[in-house]
Amino acid sequence: MSRVCTQALSFELRAGETLLEGLERTGHHVEYQCRSGYCGTCRTTLLSGNVNYQSTPLAFVAAGEILPCCARPNGEVVLDIDAEAIKKQA
Secondary structure, three states, X not given: OOEEEOOOOXXXXXXXOOHHHHHHHOOOOOOOOOOOOOOOOOOEEEEEEEEEEOOXXXXXXXXXXXXXXXXXXXEEEEEOOOHHHHHHHX
């Protein structure tokens, strides 16, 4: 099981869950369009850790960025997502 940390909280991903699915389940708001790595709308900064993709995303991903819609972490990852902004949206 992989642990995901943001600026204010951490959580465990469930078996088979993508980062986007785990983020949504825990109340994080991440913009997305395709859920399969085509558009790049969900592009997020990866502060530490590593992720894998079942297939190489078609959207451009710069060094230090990931696409949560189709990424699965290898162990613990830390993402640059502001949890305070999430609380305000709720």
